[in-house]
Each structure stands twice: as structure tokens, then as C-alpha cells.
Amino acid sequence: AQSVTQxxxxxxxxxxxxxxxxxNYSSSVSVYLFWYVQYxxxxxxxxxxxLSGSTLVKGINGFxxxxxxSQTSFHLRKPSVHISDTAEYFCAVSVPRxxxxxxxxxxGTRLTIIP
Amino acid sequence: xxxxxxxxxxLIKTRGQQATLRCSxxxxxxxxYWYQQALGLGxxxxxxxxxxxxxxxxxxxxxFSGRQFPNYSSELNVNALELEDSALYLCAxxxxxxxxxxxxxxxxxxxx
Numbered sequence: 624a625q626s627v628t629q630x631x632x633x634x635x636x637x638x639x640x641x642x643x644x645x646x647n648y649s650s651s652v653s654v655y656l657f658w659y660v661q662y663x664x665x666x667x668x669x670x671x672x673x674l675s676g677s678t679l680v681k682g683i684n685g686f687x688x689x690x691x692x693s694q695t696s697f698h699l700r701k702p703s704v705h706i707s708d709t710a711e712y713f714c715a716v717s718v719p720r721x722x723x724x725x726x727x728x729x730x731g732t733r734l735t736i737i738p
Numbered sequence: 739x740x741x742x743x744x745x746x747x748x749l750i751k752t753r754g755q756q757a758t759l760r761c762s763x764x765x766x767x768x769x770x771y772w773y774q775q776a777l778g779l780g781x782x783x784x785x786x787x788x789x790x791x792x793x794x795x796x797x798x799x800x801x802f803s804g805r806q807f808p809n810y811s812s813e814l815n816v817n818a819l820e821l822e823d824s825a826l827y828l829c830a831x832x833x834x835x836x837x838x839x840x841x842x843x844x845x846x847x848x849x850x
Contacts, residue, residue, distance in 0.1 A: 655837055657838070659841070665843055665844070666742075666744075666828055666841045666842050666843040666844045667781075667828065667830075667841040668841070669838065669840060669841075672837075672838055674837055713781065717837070719837065726771075726783070726839060728780060728781040729780075730780045731780065
């Protein structure tokens with residue numbers, strides 16, 4: 624079975640500072656990795672995904688993530704955050720041969736931007 | 739192009755009643771997923787429908803059920819509502835054999 628660990632439940636960051644949200648996964652087989660964002664009182668929006676190829680993945684709103692197979696990590700980064708980035712961020716993993724019904728989410732990281 | 743749409747946005751029901759939530763997938767998507775996001779419990783997989791058939795379900799009791807219609811829209815039914823069923827119910831869709839699922843805005847169900 625796969626699992627996802629988001630090490631920080633809450634991350635406060637000053638506006639215009641860089642941020643890194645950590646995600647580690649566990650799986651005995653190759654996986655797809657995703658980051659979703661949930662703004663207050665809204666659904667989930669796909670930020671970025673890693674399926675194969677380049678380990679550095681760029682997403683929307685200036686976010687990027689790097690897949691590190693040896694460390695089983697997929698940390699999300701942004702060089703300069705804005706107030707509008709305040710949201711909950713979810714890391715998720717799926718196993719290609721089982722399809723999306725096996726999409727497993729982490730518990731989420733609440734990013735708070737301090738003006 | 740419209741995204742995944744869900745209705746109603748909010749629903750308040752009394753314990754023991756039944757709730758029905760509806761979802762329309764992105765045009766061209768044939769697979770629909772339902773997730774429950776309850777406070778403190780994270781995102782839990784509920785059901786997966788593809789081509790009108792239930793393909794898989796998560797660890798939820800049988801009073802959680804649903805169906806998918808010929809136009810690929812779906813509804814989720816929750817019978818004999820319990821207070822613990824209060825949650826945000828998220829619908830998502832994907833292309834058949836697609837590798838990425840796209841979520842709707844969710845339906846808030848409150849059981850009182």
C-alpha cells in the first residue's frame with residue numbers, strides 16, 4: 624500500500640519570503656505524484672503533477688516541485704509567496720497500474736501568509 | 739470549458755434522513771470519483787464510477803451509495819444520516835485511463 628506524509632500541518636511565512644512544503648511518500652512500486660491546493664471554502668485545484676521524465680515540475684501560480692526518488696520526496700516550493708497563496712496544500716500519490724481510485728492523500732499543510 | 743460541477747453547494751439534513759448530492763464531470767470524462775473530507779479526517783476515497791458501473795469503493799458502510807447516468811453525471815446517496823456524515827463531499831472526474839483527476843467545488847453536508 625502507498626502512503627503520504629506531510630511533515631508540517633501548519634506553515635506560517637512572511638509575504639514575499641520563500642516557502643517549502645514537505646511531502647514524503649512510501650511505495651514499493653513506481654508512483655505518480657500530485658500537489659493540490661484548496662482555498663478556503665473551495666474544492667481542490669491541481670497545482671502540478673509528476674508522471675515521469677524531468678524531476679523538476681513546474682505548476683501554476685509560480686509553484687514547482689522536485690521528485691527525489693532516493694529520498695522518496697516531492698517537496699513543493701515557491702520563491703516568493705503572496706497573500707493569495709494562503710490555503711491548504713495536499714500532496715497525493717497514485718499507482719499507475721491501479722488508477723486514480725488509489726489516489727492517496729496526505730493530511731494537508733495549511734500555509735498562512737503573514738503580511 | 740466547464741469544470742466539474744456539483745450541487746447543491748450546501749445541504750442541511752436531520753439525523754436519519756437521506757441526502758442526495760449530484761455531480762457533472764468535465765465534458766469527455768467518463769470516470770467519476772467521490773471523496774469525503776470530514777473535519778480532522780482528511781480526504782477519504784468513497785466511490786469510483788466508470789462507464790456507468792461502480793468500479794471500486796472505499797471503506798464506507800453500504801448506506802453510502804450512488805450511481806452514474808448514461809451522460810456520465812453521478813449522484814451520491816447517503817441514507818440514515820448520522821452526525822458524523824457532516825463533511826465536504828468532493829466529486830472528481832477524469833478521462834478513462836487518465837492519470838489526473840480534477841475536482842469540483844464540493845457539496846457541504848451538515849447533519850443536525
